[in-house]
Amino acid sequence: MPARQRLSLIALAVVVIVVAFVLIRGSGGDSGDTPPPVAATLGARSATATSPATAPEKVVPTVVVRNGKPVGGVKTLRFRKGEQIAFRVRSDVADEVHVHGYDVHRDVAKGGMAAFSFRGTIDGIFVVELESRGEQIASLEVTP
Numbered sequence: 263m264p265a266r267q268r269l270s271l272i273a274l275a276v277v278v279i280v281v282a283f284v285l286i287r288g289s290g291g292d293s294g295d296t297p298p299p300v301a302a303t304l305g306a307r308s309a310t311a312t313s314p315a316t317a318p319e320k321v322v323p324t325v326v327v328r329n330g331k332p333v334g335g336v337k338t339l340r341f342r343k344g345e346q347i348a349f350r351v352r353s354d355v356a357d358e359v360h361v362h363g364y365d366v367h368r369d370v371a372k373g374g375m376a377a378f379s380f381r382g383t384i385d386g387i388f389v390v391e392l393e394s395r396g397e398q399i400a401s402l403e404v405t406p
Contacts (some may be wrong), residue, residue, distance in 0.1 A: 315336045320348075324375075325400045327353035332378070332399040339390070340403045341382050357395060361402060363388035371403065 275375035326333040326364045341347045351359045356372040364383060390400035 288320060310386070317319070322350060322371060324350040324352055327351060327370075327392065327399055330355045330357075330395050330397055332397075334375075336398050337400045338403060339400050340405070343382050343385045343404050343406050345382045345383045347404070348377075348394050349400070350378070351376045351390075351399065355395075357389065357392040359399070360393040361388060361390050361400075366392070 323337070323339055325339075339347075340348050351368070351370055352375045353359075353370045354373055357370060358366050358375075359370055359376050359378075360366070361378065363386060364380060366378060366380055368378060370376035370395050385404045385406045388402040388404070389398050390402055391398045
């Protein structure tokens with residue numbers, strides 16, 4: 263078997279392993295309404311040994327608020343201490359979204375989206391709420 267063909271088979275095997283890992287791993291317990299992306303397709307036969315397998319994209323969880331309440335109940339957002347915490351809130355009501363403990367606030371317009379991104383420096387469980395309504399929409403869990 264020629265070396266070029268052997269390298270192509272190895273590259274294909276790596277792609278299949280990455281896809282299998284992503285499918286088995288799932289969304290890590292995230293109950294979001296967006297499925298995890300697939301890093302590569304099964305039709306990747308054209309991969310060569312010089313093109314590295316790409317890492318799967320990280321899914322940014324989205325909390326959806328309808329009529330001032332979280333769709334599907336209070337969503338749990340799990341991160342590790344030291345990680346970049348990133349999530350979005352899509353809402354049909356205008357309010358301020360407040361992440362307690364981290365004291366991070368973002369305004370969300372009616373029909374709009376607010377994006378959050380900050381370093382997880384404190385471990386614990388923190389309430390994410392629509393501040394004016396006093397409505398908890400998520401629970402942020404940061405583990406050591």
